Amino acid sequence: MKHLSKLAFGQRKVILALFIISLIIGGTIIGQAYFFVAIVDRIFLEQQSFQEIVPLLAGLLLVLAGRAGFTWLHGRTGVKMAARAKSHFRQAIIKKFSRNPIQASLKGQSGRKVSVLMDSVDEIDGYFSNYVPQMIQTAVIPLMILIVVFTQHIYSGLIMLITAPFIPFFMAIVGVMTKKKSEEQMEKLSAFSGKFLDTLQGLTTLKLFGRAQKQKDEIEKSSLGFRDATMGVLKVAFISSLMLEFISMLSIGLIALEIAIRLVVYESIPFFSAFFILVLAPEFYLTLKDFGSAFHTGRGSSGAANQLAEELSETESYVEWGEEKLSAGSNPPFLELENVHFSYGKEEGLFALENIQATIPAYSQTAIVGRSGSGKSTLLHVVAGLIQPSEGQVKVNGEVLSFYQEHEWFKEVSYISQHPYLFSGTIAENIAIGGRGDHTMNDIKAAAQRAGIAELIESLERGYETPVGEAGRGLSGGEKQRLAIARAFLKRPSVILFDEPTTGLDLKTERILQESMKELSKTSTVITVAHRLHTIKNADQILFLDQGNLAALGPHEVLMERHPEYKEMVRLQQGGTPA
């Protein structure tokens, strides 16, 4: 709860305001009891006339209005404070998510992350809108009441003084339980979100495998799990308020008994004081009880805060970037791979790129070739600066990549990945995302033309304004690919990294694409993960990867001569039969 309390009590002015308002509310509570008792006393025992109590009634009216008004003010302050706190946390989480390196972004379930950002942050609310204001009230009001009671009748004051500490003591015990339980509850909620979103994405797959029912059962289980966790938290809350209720009831009973005996047997206390205390005592315990449930809420919030803190504290190995500009000369950059190593996890024995060494001159075309899983896409990620080599370096124009500003580098690069994501939006927006922001609609159309998708787009009723992605029109596999390729054509980058699609490009559009690529390569350095012989033959050099190692490097003809494995692969690609 430390972080939360720092955040709350750091806002001195607000806290001070809450204190002052609490003092006033305390005053109105006492005032209300006073006027009320005084009126009954005068009418009932002193048998005064109605006219005589009119001023008291007026006073009471004022106090009641004050109580309602200041309670409102108090609540408002809490709500505002909560809004600020939530905004603080959510901004931190958003920032964290957007700074995440690619590797870290892939881990975990998206639904879970959404839940942390939405639900856990919302859960913080209670701490600020409820717990803190209530805590301040509890620090002020019972004390004020106690002082007043002491002035009236010492013994009642003593009873209050002795019984009151039971409440915080009991709460502390319950609090420990609550925190653990509510952490569990938040965890269950995130788990549910994670499960639901993942299931949703794979719903078709599930149905085709006849697993929809089973998945429904699992959703149900997860949902019931969340219910049970929620009930777990609530049961503690209810039990604790039951206990607090008992404590306060016994205490009030004790006070009443003591007063009654003094009133009746000893006649040592005036009716006014007795009644006054009897009205004040429930208010005293009520504030404490309210604090009990607020405390509960607060513990719940701090459970969520822990979850947030955990998310925020996870340190990632960020890709390093520098401060330099990438001098945009007339030539596209040349690249060097020096002794590049990278692993997805050495300890776990996961895939590793080892010792990749290559020079990629400006204007050249390089093809990365290799079997599935040999590390082609991984290498492209390294070159793109999406992941950082663990050893060795990628150099651009003779300087390590991390020497340049991230922005400067990506400005020059177009990376067409193997599985591009279509954003929910219009076709034009989806192409525009690849540009530099200075394009016109005509540029977008030209890019679509070069990617061989213009014909399709123009045949649609709404053309470039057709919504695609989620909540949009579906596209065929190849159409999606081409839409992504259009992004690169819009940018006219000086470095092109292209994970060549093998999927569904028909041979007609293939021609259009080849033309366009040729045109692009006139002004840029191109690295392609190549599947087509055409691309391979056109390349100035081939990087032949085998299980993360650079098995061969050189032009196609040379490799064909010297590397039987390479030759075999190419032969098969052309439809030859295995030797």
Place this chain on the structure above:
Amino acid sequence: MKDISQMIKLVAIEKKDVLLSILFGFLAGMAAVGLFASSGYLISRAALVPPLYALTVLIAFLKLFGFARALGRYAERYYSHRATFTMLSNIRVAFFEKLEPYAPRVFQKYRSGDLLARIVGDVESLQNFFLRVYYPPVVLVVIFLSTIVFTSVFSTSIAIVLLLGLTLTGVFVPFLFSLRQRTIENRVRESRGELSIDVTEFLYGFRDLKIYQQLEDKEERLHESSSSYIREQEREGMQRIFSHSVNTLVSLLISWVVLGLGAYLVARGDLNGLFLAMLVMISLTVFENATPMAVLPSHLEDSKRASRRLFSIGDEMIEDNGRLHLAGGESYGFELSGVDFRFPEEERQTLQQVNLKIPAGSKTALVGPSGSGKSTLLQLLLKIHTPNQGEILLNEHPMAQIDEESVWSKSNVVLQENHFFFGTVRENLQLAKDDLTDEQMLDALRDVELGSFQLDYPVFEKGENLSGGEKQRLAMARALLKGEQLWILDEPTSSIDALTERKIYERLFNQAEKDTLILVSHRLTGLELMDQIIVMDEGTIVEKGTYNELMHKQGYFYEMKQIEKTIFG
């Protein structure tokens, strides 16, 4: 009102808990009134120095009421929350059930983040429907009526004041706020949905955003959605606090009137002064139940919005009427005659006049340019879509009569894009069939050249830690494990190198020797072995025949083959 009637139906299922909540809510409320009434009476009585036994009896009553209130409150809370959260859980499941038949078209209408927001946020917010809207008014009315009857024994005019107070706090003030509610549009639910949508897309499209350097813009946008969500919440919070305070004020004023009136009556001698304290105490306590009524309209409105968002889904679903179940253990043949298909909301026909015969046990290849309708045709064969015209026969039965799930359960499908679930390789393979042994799964992995994978190897969401080809091979392994007799494969090896592809196909054709196999292929090599090749263009079948026939004919296929040569070799 339809949205709320759905909710009420759901509440009815938890009848028992609802009744118990009402019962205990009433008990607790009455006990509280009794408690304060008797304490007011006690003190007044004590002032008159009564005999001690009278006091003892009163104090005993006091304790009784005290315990009854505490226990009643506890039981009320317990039952009402249990009912509520069970209901919420049911709603979540019901929501998923409604959503499920939508696949695979669900994302043409909804966005994942939106659906997530609905099933989590909107469902959660419905707890207020039961806890604050549904049963509390019932409890309130019963408590008030009992109290008023009790009070009228002592003073009719005070009973009338209480009755007025009830209408004021329980009906009039809430009504005013509900009028106000209508004029200020409350967008908490919607803004929450928007934030959820933005975050989800941000996470899913993270890599592309990074590559295109759009992260900052999107981050900015997230901050904005978050702020507007928080602003809406704040506004709602403020409104509730305001309504609550107003109702508190009104109820305090009523107690004030009770006191004033009581004092006046006592002064005039119309009321015994002994009861004055008691009556005021009663009034103060009984209105504690009424103040939450002020926030009822706001919760009601919120619940309406939430349930509209939840229950509107699935309204336009067409139910599958197929009753016929495929027997299994046979191979399947298709016959399509005059099939037209148009995606809803699309003006163009995606498939036109498709006539096709796929004999049982045959091997068919489907080729054609991108967007020519190959995947769509497969979806029709799987009854994922139904034709607008024409008929599809599966083993002589009209497709419309066959239960869709039965079709799926009998086919081994590899889609163009396959989903992998967060978990392990084992969990993703186990989808294929129940009771798979580790050996079977390892064999299947070896068959698709993934022998190096361990079953406990983690799979990230959407298989993000697998290479393109590995994903396809894992999907193929799943299909091999399922081992049914109809194969529907949509470019299953497009990201796989030729050597690996060849090995996989060898095993596939081995296993599928007697089965019907329909394969979409982007490559035209290796099609010599197929029984027939269907060439599609722009939604129609332009050619069909065996490899040799088509090559001989020198038509469309031959031409494609020529172009391919220039590209691949």
